[in-house]
Amino acid sequence: MSDAPTDLRYTKSHEWIRDNGDGTVTVGITDHAQEALGDIVFVEIPDQGREVDAEEACAVVESVKAASDIYSPLAGEVIESNALLNDSPEAINNSPYDEGWIFRLAPNDMTALAGLLDASTYQQVVEDET
Amino acid sequence: MGLRTPLFSEHERLGARIVPFGGWDMPLHYGSQIEEHHAVRRAAGMFDVSHMRPVDIEGPDALPFLRHLLANDAAKLTAPGKALYTCMLNPQGGVVDDLILYFRGPERYRAVVNAGTAEKDIAWMQAQAEGRQLNIQSRDDLAMIAVQGPDARARIEPLLPDGLRVSAMQVEPFFAAEDAHWFVGRTGYTGEDGFEIMLPSADAVTLWRALLAAEVRPCGLGARDTLRLEAGMNLYGQDMDETIGPLDAGLGWTIAWHPDERDFVGREALTARRDHLERRDFVGLLLTGRGVLRPHQSVLADGRVVGEVTSGGFSPTLERSIAFARVEAGTPDDCAVDIRGKPVNARIVKPPFVRHGRILVDL
Numbered sequence: 001m002s003d004a005p006t007d008l009r010y011t012k013s014h015e016w017i018r019d020n021g022d023g024t025v026t027v028g029i030t031d032h033a034q035e036a037l038g039d040i041v042f043v044e045i046p047d048q049g050r051e052v053d054a055e056e057a058c059a060v061v062e063s064v065k066a067a068s069d070i071y072s073p074l075a076g077e078v079i080e081s082n083a084l085l086n087d088s089p090e091a092i093n094n095s096p097y098d099e100g101w102i103f104r105l106a107p108n109d110m111t112a113l114a115g116l117l118d119a120s121t122y123q124q125v126v127e128d129e130t
Numbered sequence: 131m132g133l134r135t136p137l138f139s140e141h142e143r144l145g146a147r148i149v150p151f152g153g154w155d156m157p158l159h160y161g162s163q164i165e166e167h168h169a170v171r172r173a174a175g176m177f178d179v180s181h182m183r184p185v186d187i188e189g190p191d192a193l194p195f196l197r198h199l200l201a202n203d204a205a206k207l208t209a210p211g212k213a214l215y216t217c218m219l220n221p222q223g224g225v226v227d228d229l230i231l232y233f234r235g236p237e238r239y240r241a242v243v244n245a246g247t248a249e250k251d252i253a254w255m256q257a258q259a260e261g262r263q264l265n266i267q268s269r270d271d272l273a274m275i276a277v278q279g280p281d282a283r284a285r286i287e288p289l290l291p292d293g294l295r296v297s298a299m300q301v302e303p304f305f306a307a308e309d310a311h312w313f314v315g316r317t318g319y320t321g322e323d324g325f326e327i328m329l330p331s332a333d334a335v336t337l338w339r340a341l342l343a344a345e346v347r348p349c350g351l352g353a354r355d356t357l358r359l360e361a362g363m364n365l366y367g368q369d370m371d372e373t374i375g376p377l378d379a380g381l382g383w384t385i386a387w388h389p390d391e392r393d394f395v396g397r398e399a400l401t402a403r404r405d406h407l408e409r410r411d412f413v414g415l416l417l418t419g420r421g422v423l424r425p426h427q428s429v430l431a432d433g434r435v436v437g438e439v440t441s442g443g444f445s446p447t448l449e450r451s452i453a454f455a456r457v458e459a460g461t462p463d464d465c466a467v468d469i470r471g472k473p474v475n476a477r478i479v480k481p482p483f484v485r486h487g488r489i490l491v492d493l
C-alpha cells in the first residue's frame with residue numbers, strides 16, 4: 001500500500017495539497033502516482049505568476065514510460081515552482097511529499113481546500129483503480 | 131487477464147510491475163527501469179522473453195519456401211547455427227513481422243517472431259507454404275530467457291548443461307549452438323554481448339533462479355525498450371508495420387536484392403518504392419533542448435512539419451532524450467520537434483546511439 005499522509009488533501013487525479021498556513025498551498029503528486037509512473041526523467045514546471053483554474057493542466061511529469069499532465073487542484077496564482085526538479089526530476093520518486101513538491105499556489109479561495117479529498121477517501125480512490 | 135509465461139510467478143515474487151503486452155501479462159520493471167538498463171550496460175541483466183515465439187520450419191522445401199517468404203535471403207545461411215535478421219513482407223511491401231531466422235542444418239530452420247504478431251505470422255506462413263513439402267511447428271513448449279551485458283558470458287557459462295557449455299561458449303556473435311533440448315543464440319536486442327536461451331518450459335524457473343543467484347539482474351520490458359532504442363534497433367508496430375516497409379524504416383540493409391531472379395513476397399512493391407522519387411529518410415534524433423521525445427511527435431524544419439518521431443524516449447546512458455524519426459530527405463541536421471505545441475531543438479544523428487556500453491554520438 002502506498003503512503004498517503006493524513007495531514008494532506010488529495011485529488012482524484014493523484015495530486016496532493018498541503019496547507020502552508022499562510023494563505024498558500026503546496027502541490028505535488030502522490031506516492032501512488034510516482035510509483036505508477038516509474039522513473040521520472042523530466043518535469044515541466046509552471047512559470048511563477050501564472051494564473052491557473054481549478055483542474056487546469058499546468059505541469060507535466062515525464063517518466064521513462066510516458067508523459068503525464070499535472071492539474072492545479074484549485075484556482076489561483078502560481079507563486080513558486082520547485083527548481084530542484086530541473087536538475088533532479090527523480091526527487092519526485094525519492095521524496096514525493098517533501099523534496100519532490102512541484103509548485104506553490106496562492107488560491108483565490110482557500111475555503112475550496114476543504115472540498116478536496118481527505119487521505120482515507122483518496123486511498124479508496126486508489127484501491128478502486130487497482 | 132493475459133497469457134502468462136512459465137516465469138510469471140517468479141516475476142510476481144520479485145515484485146514486478148506487470149503490464150499487458152501483446153496479449154501477455156509481462157513485467158514492465160522490478161522497481162527501477164533505469165537501474166535495470168544500467169545493469170545491462172555495465173554488468174548483466176536478464177529478460178523473460180518467453181512471450182516471443184520460436185517457430186520451427188523443417189522439410190525438403192524449407193529453403194525454397196523461406197527464400198520466397200522473407201525479404202532477406204535464407205540461402206545466405208550455410209554455416210550451422212548462423213542467424214539472419216529479416217522482414218517478412220506482404221505483397222504491398224509492408225512488414226508482416228520482423229524476425230530472426232536460425233539455420234540448424236539442412237532443411238531445418240528456426241524463426242523467432244514477435245509476441246503480439248505470432249498467431250498472425252504463423253497463419254501467414256502456413257498460407258504461403260501451401261503445396262510445399264515442409265512442416266511449420268509453433269514451439270509453445272519452449273521458454274526463452276535473454277541474458278545480456280558485458281558479464282553475461284561469465285555468468286551464464288557455469289549454468290549451461292554439460293553437453294552444451296563448450297559449444298555455446300565458442301559460438302560467434304549472431305550464431306547459435308544447441309543440444310537435444312536447449313538452444314543458445316548469441317543474439318539479443320540491447321547492443322551488448324549476450325545470449326538468448328530457448329529451453330523446455332519446465333526448466334525455465336530453475337535457470338532463472340540460478341541466474342538470480344549469480345547476480346544477473348532481472349529486467350523488464352521498460353529497460354528492453356530503452357536499451358534497444360539506444361542500440362538503434364527497430365520495434366515492430368512503432369518503426370514499421372504492415373503499411374510501413376523496410377525502406378522507410380531504416381531496414382533497407384536487410385533486403386537481399388540479389389540474385390535478381392529470387393522472387394520474394396513484396397519484391398515488386400519494394401522495387402517500385404526504391405525507385406520512387408519522394409524518398410524519406412529514417413534517422414536518429416538527439417534532443418538538445420529539454421523534454422522527452424515520444425512516438426508521433428512532429429519533426430520541424432524551417433517552421434514546417436517534415437517528419438514524425440516513430441520511437442522515442444529517455445536514454446539512461448546519454449541522460450538525454452533520443453528517438454528514431456522518418457523525415458523528408460534533405461532535412462537539415464539541426465531541426466526541432468514539436469513537444470506539446472512548443473518547438474524544442476534536436477539534431478539528426480546516425481544510430482546506434484550506444485553499443486557495447488560506449489556512447490557513439492556527439493552530445
